[in-house]
Amino acid sequence: MTTTTDHGLAGHSPRLSEGLPETSPNRRRFSWNFAIRILLLLVAATLTLGPVLWTLSTSLRSPSESFKLPPSFFPWNPDFTSYGEVFQQLNIFLLVLNSALVTGLIAVGQMVTAAMAGYAFAHLKFRGRGALFSIVLATMMVPVQVTIVPVFMLIRGMGLSDTLLALILPAIPTAFGTFLMRQYFMGLPAELAEAASIDGASPWRTFRSVYAPLAMPGMAIVGILAFNFHWNEFFRPLILTISEQNFTLPLGLVSLQGNLGTGSISVVLAGVVLSMIPALVVFMFGQRALQDGLTAGTGK
Amino acid sequence: MSTTTPPRERPRQAAGPASHAKAPATNGRHSQRWLAWIFLAPTILGMGLFTLIPIVASVVLAFFRWDIISAPTFVGFDNFSEVVQDPTVRVSFLNTILFVVVAVAFQLGLALALAIMVQEKMPAWLRVFFRSAFFFPLILSAASVSIFMRYLFNEQFGVVNWFLSLVGIPAVPWLTTPGGSAAVVILVYVWQNFGFSFLLFIGGLASIPVETYEAASIDGATGWRRHLYVTLPLLSPTTLVASVMAIISALQVFDQPYVLTRGGPGDSTRTAVMVIFESAFQRLEFGQASAIGVLLTLIIMAITAAQFRLSKRFVFYQ
Structure with missing residues (x-):
């Protein structure tokens, strides 16, 4: 990663990610250019992380202190009453349970169905494979808002309105996940088959004991993407759930803010912080997978 | 991705036409087709039900007046x-x-x-x-x-x-x-x-x-x-x-x-x-x-x- 002078050597083609070569690699001197660049980046990083730190730290102030200015960015005297409050104001266990159930089942469902479909498109031969794959890809371009009205009717017709299944079932078939798994299986050598x-x-046995175990990392990416997306999802739950017992976390938090108005910021923010924890865990352990998945298929 | 194509061809040539004529191979191709459709079924059915039909329905619905309670009436544009x-x-x-x-x-x-x-x-x-x-x-x-x-x-x-x-x-x-x-x-x-x-x-x-x-x-x-x-x-x-x-x-x-x-x-x-x-x-x-x-x-x-x-x-x- 640090400076090497052999950049031009044949067969070794360093990329920009390793940093641009210095114009004078041997002399280490203070450069205004470097200092200003780092300063600008630090400002950008502060503006990016600042609001989140403020949220965390304000949730740790007592409800009556939470309005006070100057704002706090570091919780010197953490006060956890807001976290107690949030459990009283909001059936947060139920919200977390609903969110976990919905997100978990969607993630597992997507991993399994996308792996199967992706494998079929990558390694099995059948008539109409190319055309069918194009149709799957084309559905990626249709925004969810356009299909939501008929999906709502369909859910009603199936007698599933205002159930968690209304959120889970339509989200399981995944064009993007199928695409990702197809790419993943194509990357595995066909000699194995x-x-x-x-x-x-048999073809089933080949999949079951040769390819499926190798596909776990790809399935993990599909699962993490699904988890991140559906844990944070707001539009579909807003439409497809009616009673509070079926609310997911984002919906519950927005309704909590509505109920409290501007009454006690710290209680609402405590709820927001609690809702961020799973996302934070994903961020710490699956950041790479998440980044790879999000940028997959963009010609990277 | 491009690197996977060349090795794919190799074993088929190495195996020669004789192995292709063998019963297990054709049998394999047949069961491959079955397995493909079984594997695709959840995704294809799910997408048909929750994406393709809704797209068509959405376009059709755009030409009707409907409030769910009474029957839809065709209203053109x-x-x-x-x-x-x-x-x-x-x-x-x-x-x-x-x-x-x-x-x-x-x-x-x-x-x-x-x-x-x-x-x-x-x-x-x-x-x-x-x-x-x-x-x-x-x-x-x-x-x-x-x-x-x-x-x-x-x-x-x-x-x-x-x-x-x-x-x-x-x-x-x-x-x-x-x-x-x-x-x-x-x-x-x-x-x-x-x-x-x-x-x-x-x-x-x-x-x-x-x-x-x-x-x-x-x-x-x-x-x-x-x-x-x-x-x-x-x-x-x-x-x-x-x-x-x-x-x-x-x-x-x-x-x-x-x-x-x-x-x-x-x-x-x-x-x-x-x-x-x-x-x-x-x-x-x-x-x-x-x-x-x-x-x-x-x-x-x-x-x-x-x-x-x-x-x-x-x-x-x-």
Whole structure:
């Protein structure tokens, strides 16, 4: 990562991610250019993380203190009453349970169905494969807002309105996940299938014991993306759930803010912080996978 | 991906035609077809039910008047002509287009500038820190972000106005004036989404060979000029992808204005998707909602097509 002078050597083609070569690699001197660049980036990072830190720290002020200016960015005397309040004002266990159930089942459902469909598109031969794959890709371009009215009717017709299944079922078939898994399986050598079939394995057996275990990292990306998206989802739950017992976290928090008005910021923010915890866990352990998944298929 | 194609052919040739004639092979191909359809069934059936049929239904519904309670009646293009003349719908589409222009320009400019600065020489740990920081807002829910941003932009006790007061700027009525609300919606949206464009630009920058910069510096392009003459042209495929994705997602903005302003004051921050939501689920005008949805989809398709057309002239592929 640090400066090497052999950039031009044949067969070694350093990319920009390793940093641009210095004009004078041997001399380490203070550069205004560097200082200003880092300063600007630090300002940008502060503006990005600042609001989140303020949220965390204000949620740790007592409800009566939470309006006070100057704002606090560091919780010197953490006060957890707001967190107690949030549990009283809001059935947060139910919200978390609903969100976890909805998000978890969607993620698992997407991982399984996308792996199966992706495998079929990558390694199985059947008539109409190319055309069918194009149709799957084309559905990615249709915004959810356009199909929401008929989906709402369909859910009603199926007798599922105002149930968690109304949120789960329509979200399981995934064009993007299928695309991702197809790319993933295409990256695995086809010789594995040839070898397995020479050993007398059926196509199912080939998938089950050769490809599926190798596809776990790809499935993890699909799962993490699904989790991140649906844990934060607001539009569909707003429409497809009616009674509070079926609310997911974002919906519950928005309704909490509505109920309290500007009464006690810290209680609302305590709820917001609680809702961020799972996302934070994903961020810490799956950031790379999340970044790879989000930018997959953009010609990177 | 391209590396997988050559090895695929090899074993088939090595095995020779004899093995193809064998019973297990044809049997295998037959069961392959069966397995393919079994594997595809959940995805294909699910998409047919929850995406393809709804698309068709949405288009059909746009020609009917229906409030769920009484039977639908065919009204031809009435929904479209009513929708196009409705002042709220017009304002909302105009708002959406203005929002897209400003937010996307802001988002892409910011993301590109930050990506270039992050990719230049710096300690590795610092680069990791900046990347994570800019990516971070993407993992939060737009609804939660909008909740805390409402407090930050509060006129009396908000942190933003407090900071502005330090430099002598009087309290800005962020959420109570049309201009202020629009600014907040744009700022909050860009705050949360620039990280995605940033990631795309980082990926694009990483694929520009360092040799190109070395050659450019020999030709006398140094400092910001090498970005003008090398980075921007070589990055144009990434810029195209980033702008298409940013525009498509900005056209569908809903969560931020819904939670921050509910479309107000007046109609000043009402967006196209908010109007779909309101006419369907608050006024029970499902036909009109579908008509607005069809119009929005047509706009999205037209803009995407136009971008790819324009790109033939301006995008430089290596």
